[in-house]
Amino acid sequence: MTEIIHEVRGSTAHIILNRPEQRNALTFGMYEKIAEICGNIELGGKVRSVIFSGAGEKAFAAGTDMSQFRDFSTPQDSINYEETMDRILETIEKCPVPTIAAMNGACTGGGAAIAAACDLRICDNRLKFGFPIARTLGNCLSTGNLNRMSALLGMGRTREVIFTARLIEAEEALQIGLVSEVLPDAGACLERAGEIAETMAGHAPITLRATKEGLRRLRTQGPDADGTDLVVESYMSEDFKEGIEAFLGKRKPEWKGK
Numbered sequence: 001m002t003e004i005i006h007e008v009r010g011s012t013a014h015i016i017l018n019r020p021e022q023r024n025a026l027t028f029g030m031y032e033k034i035a036e037i038c039g040n041i042e043l044g045g046k047v048r049s050v051i052f053s054g055a056g057e058k059a060f061a062a063g064t065d066m067s068q069f070r071d072f073s074t075p076q077d078s079i080n081y082e083e084t085m086d087r088i089l090e091t092i093e094k095c096p097v098p099t100i101a102a103m104n105g106a107c108t109g110g111g112a113a114i115a116a117a118c119d120l121r122i123c124d125n126r127l128k129f130g131f132p133i134a135r136t137l138g139n140c141l142s143t144g145n146l147n148r149m150s151a152l153l154g155m156g157r158t159r160e161v162i163f164t165a166r167l168i169e170a171e172e173a174l175q176i177g178l179v180s181e182v183l184p185d186a187g188a189c190l191e192r193a194g195e196i197a198e199t200m201a202g203h204a205p206i207t208l209r210a211t212k213e214g215l216r217r218l219r220t221q222g223p224d225a226d227g228t229d230l231v232v233e234s235y236m237s238e239d240f241k242e243g244i245e246a247f248l249g250k251r252k253p254e255w256k257g258k
Contacts, residue, residue, distance in 0.1 A: 011201040051197055093117050113148075121173075129168045
């Protein structure tokens with residue numbers, strides 16, 4: 001069975017976590033494949049957005065496959081794992097096109113980390129999101145992951161959900177801004193993700209990428225993060241000139257991502 005299904009439908013790349021019998025628990029190879037796909041997407045290319053989803057009805061992804069941790073025997077094993085995770089999640093964040101997590105059912109551990117690295121998150125009404133590691137594995141999140149979760153949930157709630165090992169369900173997720181929409185089932189969630197992706201495909205790619213990168217820098221570097229290069233890239237682009245002429249000419253712009 002192919003553990004990661006990668007399909008491009010129209011202008012949208014679909015990354016499907018495909019181990020439904022294991023609740024889509026992620027192997028190390030699956031993480032690397034995700035990074036490879038996201039790292040090879042180019043601004044202005046055919047792909048204008050990415051949708052992450054989980055196969056089956058039970059889960060988006062129930063974390064990393066725990067059996068892989070049995071071989072950990074040295075301090076370097078743990079360091080290597082967390083450094084690899086930080087690299088892969090950063091690759092998702094730096095993907096030049098918008099990413100959407102269409103979360104169905106359980107979204108925990110590594111699955112929750114992937115969803116948190118995406119730009120947008122929607123879910124079905126069975127969502128259970130979190131990191132119950134205090135009652136399961138007894139490991140911890142890297143500071144990079146804690147930073148990302150704190151930016152998304154707030155430091156207080158991040159501490160509370162990890163300390164209590166509870167899972168955030170759909171209604172709360174909507175209330176706190178973890179997700180932007182709750183859909184009635186997995187099929188409706190995936191369909192809605194496609195609609196959002198199609199909407200974004202008609203928007204200026206450089207605007208979306210600059211916003212993604214600017215927000216990432218603010219999270220990782222603080223309020224003094226420099227975004228001068230992003231401003232210059234946007235204002236000096238062919239797309240900006242096209243946008244001006246299209247607006248003044250009262251026509252729809254033709255974006256090229258250049």
